[in-house]
Amino acid sequence: MNTRYGTVLTGALTALAGLLLWRFAGGVDLPVITPSRAGVVLMVLGAAEALFGAVRAVGGPERRRPR
Amino acid sequence: MIVALIIACEVGFWVLLAAGLGFRYLLRMPRTGLALLLCEPVLEVVLLVVTAWDLKNGAEPDWTHGLAALYIGYTVGHGHRTVKWLDGHAAHRLDGRPLVRAPRYGPARARHETKVWLGTLTAAAVATALLQAAIWYVDDPSRVTSLESWQYTAWRAAGIHGLIALTYWLWPRKTPKDGEGSAKDAGSGAERERVGR
Numbered sequence: 001m002n003t004r005y006g007t008v009l010t011g012a013l014t015a016l017a018g019l020l021l022w023r024f025a026g027g028v029d030l031p032v033i034t035p036s037r038a039g040v041v042l043m044v045l046g047a048a049e050a051l052f053g054a055v056r057a058v059g060g061p062e063r064r065r066p067r
Numbered sequence: 068m069i070v071a072l073i074i075a076c077e078v079g080f081w082v083l084l085a086a087g088l089g090f091r092y093l094l095r096m097p098r099t100g101l102a103l104l105l106c107e108p109v110l111e112v113v114l115l116v117v118t119a120w121d122l123k124n125g126a127e128p129d130w131t132h133g134l135a136a137l138y139i140g141y142t143v144g145h146g147h148r149t150v151k152w153l154d155g156h157a158a159h160r161l162d163g164r165p166l167v168r169a170p171r172y173g174p175a176r177a178r179h180e181t182k183v184w185l186g187t188l189t190a191a192a193v194a195t196a197l198l199q200a201a202i203w204y205v206d207d208p209s210r211v212t213s214l215e216s217w218q219y220t221a222w223r224a225a226g227i228h229g230l231i232a233l234t235y236w237l238w239p240r241k242t243p244k245d246g247e248g249s250a251k252d253a254g255s256g257a258e259r260e261r262v263g264r
Contacts, residue, residue, distance in 0.1 A: 017075055031152035032145050033231060041231045 004057040008056025018042025072098055072117055076110045083107055084153060091154075092161035104150060111142045115197070119204075128205055133217030136197040137190075140221065143189025146160035150181070172242040177235035184232040185219075191225040194218070 021039030045046050082105055091100030118135045122128060159166040170176045195218050201212045 032147045032187070033228065037234060038231050039228075041227065041234060045227065045230070 004053050006055065007035050007053030008050050011046045011048070011053055013046070014049060015046025018044075050061055052062075068120060069135055072114055073131070073135055074161060076114050077108050078137070080107060083110070084150065085165075088154065088157040089191045092157050104154075107146065107150065108142070111139050111146075114229030115139055122204060128201060128210055128214050130213050130217070132201060133198060133214055133220070136201070136214075136217060137192045137221055138195060140190035140192075144188075145183075146187040148186060172240045174236075174239065177232075177239055180232040180235045184228050186193075187225050187228045191221040194221040218235060 018039040018041070021035045022043060023039070025035035025039065083106055087103035089100070090096045094100075098209045100120055110126055112133055122132065126132075158164040161183060169179045198214045198218050198221075202214050205211050205214075
C-alpha cells in the first residue's frame with residue numbers, strides 16, 4: 001500500500017480504537033491506564049495522523065527516503 | 068516457537084496468579100500464596116533464556132523476538148504494580164477488606180499517573196536494551212530491521228502514555244462537590260465496581 005494512504009488508514013484505525021475505548025470502557029478499572037482517558041488521547045493522535053497522511057496524499061509525489 | 072512460549076508464559080502468569088491468590092485468601096495459606104506469586108518472575112527468565120537460545124541457534128530475528136522483549140519490559144516496569152493491584156482486588160472481594168484505590172482527582176491523581184508513566188519508561192528502556200543486545204548479537208544490519216522497529220514501537224507507546232499522563236496535569240479531574248469521590252477514595256468497601264480483566 002502507498003505509504004501516505006497507509007498513514008491515513010493507521011490514523012483512522014487509531015482514532016476508531018480511541019473512540020471505542022472512550023465510548024465503551026468508561027467504567028473499567030485497570031492498573032496501568034484509564035481506558036477512557038487513553039481513548040481521548042488516541043482519538044486526537046489518530047485524527048492528527050490521518051490528517052497528516054491526507055495532506056501528504058494530496059501534496060504531490062511521494063519523496064523516496066534515503067536508505 | 069517463541070509465540071507458543073509467550074502464550075505459555077501468559078497462561079502460566081494467570082495460573083500462578085490465581086493459585087497464589089487462591090492460597091492466600093481462600094485456603095488461608097498466605098506463605099504458600101506468596102511463594103507462588105514470587106514465582107512469577109521465573110516465567111520471564113525462562114522466556115528471556117529461550118529467546119536468546121533461539122537466536123543463538125540461527126533463528127531469523129522477527130516480530131516474535133521483539134514481542135518477547137516488550138513482554139519482559141512490561142513485567143519489569145509494571146509487573147509488581149499489576150500483581151499488587153490484583154492482590155488488592157482479591158483481598159477486597161474474597162476477604163472483605165476495604166479496596167485501597169489510587170487517588171482519583173486533582174494533582175494527587177496527576178502525580179500518580181506520572182509515577183505509572185515512569186514504569187512505562189522503565190519498560191521501554193528494558194525492552195530497548197534487550198532488543199539492542201539481540202541486534203548486537205545477530206550483528207547483521209539486513210536481518211535486524213524488525214527488532215529495530217520494535218524499539219520504535221516501545222518508545223511510541225511510552226510517548227503516547229506520556230501524553231495521557233500529561234493530560235492529568237493539564238486537565239485534572241475535579242473532585243465532585245457532593246463528596247462522593249472522597250468516600251470512594253477512602254475505600255469504604257461498599258462499592259462493587261466493574262474490574263477490567
